[in-house]
Amino acid sequence: MEKNMGTTDRVIRVILAIIVVALYFTNIITGTVGITLMALAGIFLITGFISFCPLYTPFGLNTCSKK
Template identity: 40%
Template sequence: MKANMGIIDRGIRIFCTMLIVGAYYNKEISGITAIVLLVISAIFFITSYISYCPFYRIFGISTRKNED
């Protein structure tokens, strides 16, 4: 699995994850909306952590500056 996410892309995803988790923690979102957004934030966090997004591979996108 070759990394295809750049540092800015990863940072944006982590920031979005923190916003969603914060909104859930402060009870600004609830119900089905909260569940869907928490699943999305979990996916964002995991893909940021491993620097690999399967959708980027499908569409041939890479946000990394240094292609090995």
């Protein structure tokens, strides 16, 4: 797996995941929407930590800075 996510992309994903988790545990989002958003937050955390997004590959996206 070659990294295809830049630092800004990773930080945004982790921040969004933290916000969703906080909203879920404060019961602002609940039910099916809450569970779906929690699953998405988990995916955001995983992809943010490993710096690889599988959906970027078929579209040829890469947010890593070119060095």
